[in-house]
Amino acid sequence: MLPAAVSAVYDSWTYTPGSDVSGVTMTPDGSTVLVGGGRIHVLNPDGTILWKKWFGDHISISANSNTVICTFGSQIYRYTGDGKFCWDIAVESKPRDVVVTPDGSRIIVGDATGTVSFIDAAGEIIREFVTDKGTDIRDVAISGNGNTIGVISPAGTWCFSKYGNMRWKKDDRIQGDGGQCLALSRDGGEIAAGCGEILRYLNTSGGVVWKHDCVRSITAVAISGTGEYVTAATQSNMLLFFTADGTLQWDFNLGKSSEGGEITGPGIRDLCPDRIEDGWVQDIAISEDGEWILTGSTNKMVRLFSNDGSLVWSERADNPVDYVALTEDGSLGIAATESQVISVVRRPDPEPTPAPVPPDVAPPVIPVVPSPPPEDPDILPPPVVAASPEPHSPAEMLREFLSGVGTDNDVLRMIPILMTIPFR
Structure with missing residues (x-):
């Protein structure tokens, strides 16, 4: 019998924005999908358009979908969930990444000069922090609860509260490309960071719990909300999957050719049989419990894996896939190229068929014989007249x-x- 992930039924829809795409994200429950680029496109989970506005290089949306943030040049723009403009402000330099807390109360921006800006809901910059002057921020990540912010650059890794207080930093420079990407668990207690070819798993105080040499530079990382699983991709076309103690559970070579395109997923056929050697993953997303992993690759492939390493769904896009997003429960995945948005929708498991109920059978009727009424103790029985004795002769x-x-x-x-x- 195939695993449940493989036997599940998947649907897909595509959306063509009509302008360059520079990012994709969505709310944790998948109720709102946000596409950035030459225009902002806000979609329903079925791919229908809610609203759109001009420009939005980097994008973020609050978990409650009430706050939409986008950038253009050095400007930060805020919209309400239904597309009403709120405010815009300028930051030090062109933003490299932006995140927003689940309730929309804080917006955090990392820019090209190494400055991290903390902005409140009214558009006021409440704090700025220079990580390493002149070194651009490569990635900004936020914990699921919104209380912890992670920032990484070639100069190191920093951890902040949402109010801008620095908790710790790892300022040692890493050889090669330096810090590239990072991801935080739901409570911010665990951080996965890709620094050059080294994958690091950090605890809440910045201590290195374990590290893994991935041989080639790491291109993307993701961590489950529980912190129990970490997945990373490298320029050697490898997708790696670890448990929280650093054990490598499985790896998958995305560039290795295989006969007829068949790969390890039982009953699943990879739709990219040529699988060119430079088909590395550019973005990864993982579900809250670590059961589902969605990847987008340079060889135009969108792939969904289960956490046992089985490929359960794949689709070929029109161009290299740069961005992916996944709901907390893994039921909806979104991937984007520079010109196309593709979804993968897992159908809900069918409701179990209840056992047939036998027709009602009337119980047998047992005749009831009424008991004689009890005698009234106050009523005396009539006297019995004794028979007269026969007279003697x-x-x-x-x-x-x-x-x-x-x-x-x-x-x-x-x-x-x-x-x-x-x-x-």
């Missing part, structure tokens, strides 16, 4: 008297009888 009475059995009354009773007897 005169001879018997005389015989009884003479034998001493009779009574004086017998003598009196015999007198009238004796008078009728003739004497001889």
Whole structure:
């Protein structure tokens, strides 16, 4: 029997924005999809358009979908969830990444000069922090609860509260490309960071719990909301999957050719049979529990894996896939190229068929025989009249008297009888 992930049924829709795409994200529950680029496109989970506005290089949306943030040049713009403009402000330099807290109360921007700006809901910059002057920020990540912010650049890794207070930093420079990407667990207690070819798993105080040499530069990382699973991709076309203790559970070579395009997923055929050697992953997303992993690759492939390493769905896009997003439960995935948006929708499991209920059978009717009413103790039974004794014959009475059995009354009773007897 195939695993449940493989036997599940998947649907897909595509959306063509009509302008260059520079990012894609969505709310954790998938109720709102946000596409950035030459225009902002806000979509329903079925791919229909809600609203759109001009320009939006970098984008973010609050978990409650009430706050939409986008950037253009060095400007930051805020819209409400239904597309109403709120405000715009300028930051130090062109933003490299932007995130927003789940409730929309804080917006955090990392720019090209190494400055991290913390902005409140009214558009006021409440704090700015220079990580390394002149070194551009490569990635900004936020914990699921919105309380912890991670920032990475070639100069190191920093951790902040949402109010802009620095908690710790790893300022050692890494050889090669330096810090490229990072991801935080839901409570911010675990951080996965790709620094050159080294994958690091950090704890809440910045300590390195474990690290793994991935041989080639890391291109993308993701961590489950629980912090139990980490996945990373490299320029050697490898997709790696780890548990929280650093154990490598499986790896997948996305560039290795295989006969007829068949790969390890049971019953699944990769739609990119040529699989060119430079088909590395450019973005990864993982579900809250780590059960689902969505990837987008330079060889135009969108792939969905289950956490046992099985490829359960794949689709070929029109161009290299640069951005992906996945709902917390893994039921909706979104991928984007520079000109196309593709979804993968897992159908809900069918409701189990209830066992047939036998027709109602009337219970047998048992006749009820009424009990006789109880006797009333206050009612006395009628008296029983004793039968009168049979009278004795005169001879018997005389015989009884003479034998001493009779009574004086017998003598009196015999007198009238004796008078009728003739004497001889």
